[in-house]
Amino acid sequence: MNWIDTIVQGVLLGGLYALFASGLSLVFGIMRLVNLAHGDLIVLGAYLILLIVSLLGLSPFVAAMVALPLMFALGYGLQKFVLNRVLGEDILPPLLVTFGISIVVQNALLQGASADTQRLPAGDIGVASLNLGIVNIGVLPLLTFGSAVGVILILNHVFYRTALGRAFRATSDDATTASLMGIRPRAVFAQATGIAMMIVTIAALYLGLRASFDPAVGPARLIYAFEAVIIGGLGSLWGTLAGGVIIGLAQTIGAAINPEWQILAGHVAFLLVLLVKPRGLFPRAFD
Amino acid sequence: MNTPASRTPYRVETRTRTSSIAGFTAIAVVVLLVVLPAFASRSLIQDLFFILTMLTLAQFWNLLAGYGGLVSVGQQAFVGIGAYALFSTVILWGLDPVPAILLGGLAALVLAVPFGFFAFRLQGAYFAIGTWVLAEVARLVVAQWKAVGGGTGTSLPRSATESIIFTSEIATLFGVRASAARDILAYWLALVLAIVAIGGIYWLLRSKRGLALAAVRDNPQAARSVGVDAQRVKWFVFLVAALGTGLTGALIYMQKARISPDAAFSLNDWTAYVIFIVVIGGIGTIEGPIVGVLVFFALQALLAQYGAWYLMVLGVIGIGVMLLAPRGLWGSFSDRTGIQLFPIRRRLVVGALTPKTPSREE
Numbered sequence: 001m002n003w004i005d006t007i008v009q010g011v012l013l014g015g016l017y018a019l020f021a022s023g024l025s026l027v028f029g030i031m032r033l034v035n036l037a038h039g040d041l042i043v044l045g046a047y048l049i050l051l052i053v054s055l056l057g058l059s060p061f062v063a064a065m066v067a068l069p070l071m072f073a074l075g076y077g078l079q080k081f082v083l084n085r086v087l088g089e090d091i092l093p094p095l096l097v098t099f100g101i102s103i104v105v106q107n108a109l110l111q112g113a114s115a116d117t118q119r120l121p122a123g124d125i126g127v128a129s130l131n132l133g134i135v136n137i138g139v140l141p142l143l144t145f146g147s148a149v150g151v152i153l154i155l156n157h158v159f160y161r162t163a164l165g166r167a168f169r170a171t172s173d174d175a176t177t178a179s180l181m182g183i184r185p186r187a188v189f190a191q192a193t194g195i196a197m198m199i200v201t202i203a204a205l206y207l208g209l210r211a212s213f214d215p216a217v218g219p220a221r222l223i224y225a226f227e228a229v230i231i232g233g234l235g236s237l238w239g240t241l242a243g244g245v246i247i248g249l250a251q252t253i254g255a256a257i258n259p260e261w262q263i264l265a266g267h268v269a270f271l272l273v274l275l276v277k278p279r280g281l282f283p284r285a286f287d
Numbered sequence: 288m289n290t291p292a293s294r295t296p297y298r299v300e301t302r303t304r305t306s307s308i309a310g311f312t313a314i315a316v317v318v319l320l321v322v323l324p325a326f327a328s329r330s331l332i333q334d335l336f337f338i339l340t341m342l343t344l345a346q347f348w349n350l351l352a353g354y355g356g357l358v359s360v361g362q363q364a365f366v367g368i369g370a371y372a373l374f375s376t377v378i379l380w381g382l383d384p385v386p387a388i389l390l391g392g393l394a395a396l397v398l399a400v401p402f403g404f405f406a407f408r409l410q411g412a413y414f415a416i417g418t419w420v421l422a423e424v425a426r427l428v429v430a431q432w433k434a435v436g437g438g439t440g441t442s443l444p445r446s447a448t449e450s451i452i453f454t455s456e457i458a459t460l461f462g463v464r465a466s467a468a469r470d471i472l473a474y475w476l477a478l479v480l481a482i483v484a485i486g487g488i489y490w491l492l493r494s495k496r497g498l499a500l501a502a503v504r505d506n507p508q509a510a511r512s513v514g515v516d517a518q519r520v521k522w523f524v525f526l527v528a529a530l531g532t533g534l535t536g537a538l539i540y541m542q543k544a545r546i547s548p549d550a551a552f553s554l555n556d557w558t559a560y561v562i563f564i565v566v567i568g569g570i571g572t573i574e575g576p577i578v579g580v581l582v583f584f585a586l587q588a589l590l591a592q593y594g595a596w597y598l599m600v601l602g603v604i605g606i607g608v609m610l611l612a613p614r615g616l617w618g619s620f621s622d623r624t625g626i627q628l629f630p631i632r633r634r635l636v637v638g639a640l641t642p643k644t645p646s647r648e649e
Binding site for chain 2: 275
């Protein structure tokens with residue numbers, strides 16, 4: 001068994017999980033909303049990209065560009081018309097509504113696209129790899145990891161260098177005071193969910209390129225995303241990347257020992273971190 | 288008239304006239320349900336078994352989320368563990384399935400201790416996904432357990448299902464085949480479990496502990512200031528719900544007699560449906576799950592043939608209820624009419640101002 005290879009693959013897989021997790025982390029950070037439909041929305045994004053690919057004959061990467069504004073609109077509308085109505089002190093209504101959305105999206109996909117597994121056509125890039133002597137690195141996993149780093153860089157830039165980011169942080173700290181300063185929290189929430197859906201689209205692109213998917217795979221993606229967020233510590237996007245890498249590493253090492261242990265190993269790593277550092281490795285937010 | 292009320296001008300009451308009527312009606316319904324197997328068809332008994340077990344699961348989830356404020360999406364873990372405890376003790380130790388149900392509940396209770404240890408490290412909404420992760424861990428671990436069939440699952444051996452205690456007596460009593468007698472036995476056990484669950488939760492909520500529970504849910508700081516240990520109350524509710532859910536899971540799979548990790552730890556079957564039942568009926572009320580399970584069953588009878596559409600409709604109704612009537616069907620009805628069949632609110636009755644106390648009229 002090539003341990004270096006296993007570790008490199010694990011780290012790169014972590015990039016995919018960090019992409020799953022960034023949208024979840026963003027929404028939670030700003031409005032304390034845990035979207036139980038997050039995984040199913042990733043799968044919905046993958047189907048949307050697939051639809052655009054097959055309708056317009058585009059490459060998946062171009063199709064994802066087309067899907068980005070559509071998914072932004074979906075997120076914006078979802079927040080504005082549904083989720084904003086249930087946000088409040090009580091955590092129960094938003095949880096139950098997003099859980100309902102999860103069930104609806106899953107079964108709508110099942111009805112519309114059948115339970116058959118699908119895959120985005122990756123073309124040459126799907127099999128291309130870089131030979132670095134000791135390890136072969138797939139171009140696609142590398143691209144995934146690079147995209148995760150890129151997304152986090154952009155998000156951090158938006159958060160700490162732009163007016164929109166200032167509005168996000170202000171609303172996150174204290175929505176009431178922010179609204180006194182001329183910020184409309186509800187509009188900010190809608191924009192945040194829209195942006196989260198754009199990250200979801202990027203995550204969906206790599207999900208579909210790297211592995212086959214079907215309507216039922218969403219909940220597991222939500223769980224990986226959640227584990228990455230908790231391991232990293234709430235409010236820290238680089239922590240989320242680290243969390244994704246830890247889950248990815250645990251899964252590939254687990255799978256290298258026994259293929260049946262892949263998923264379990266990821267969960268065990270999460271529980272170990274929860275046991276040792278309940279607030280995550282790099283906590284920033286205090287809630 | 289020298290009533291006790293006029294001697295002590297203030298009394299705290301939870302009983303109302305409606306609740307007394309509801310109590311007598313409930314007793315009548317229970318008596319009817321007990322004797323039902325004498326003249327009901329086997330399929331009706333099976334339907335009622337399904338309704339009663341779902342109702343019990345819903346009552347325990349409602350206790351957790353509606354009264355305890357602990358939104359768990361991982362209760363399928365306890366259904367699965369209860370069921371697997373039953374299967375393993377029957378298959379490996381040759382135990383009779385009926386006492387094995389109790390071991391199922393016990394196993395769920397024991398498992399709930401490490402579960403709670405991890406889950407209570409997560410706050411609020413993260414608690415929900417945390418319980419889900421734990422349920423996944425339980426499913427994956429059980430799938431590695433080859434003695435009970437690993438990932439593909441197993442069936443109860445015929446020797447065990449054919450000799451379940453009481454079934455031969457039930458078969459001769461009603462003059463039915465052994466398989467129908469098993470259904471009747473499972474139905475009666477489900478009835479007992481549902482009554483104990485509803486009665487127990489009602490009693491709990493009316494007790495001092497119930498008051499502490501409501502206080503913690505409504506305002507943890509204020510509850511703490513009057514000496515309520517929030518963590519202890521939450522642990523108590525979590526363990527009670529795990530025990531009840533484990534017993535129900537064991538009973539459900541005794542009746543099914545076939546198990547697999549994916550079915551026994553199914554999020555849809557044992558948690559999603561249960562959440563919809565509670566939300567549609569009315570969260571935070573004892574009547575809610577009863578109303579919800581009836582609506583759920585009716586919807587299933589109408590729509591189950593449409594497969595995915597059925598779950599979509601259920602999801603949309605759940606979202607709609609949360610948006611438009613967050614207190615559910617029963618909650619909205621109760622808000623408008625003031626009717627409560629299982630009142631837990633304590634009312635101060637001032638004897639001097641109301642010489643004819645309502646409770647005297649029963």
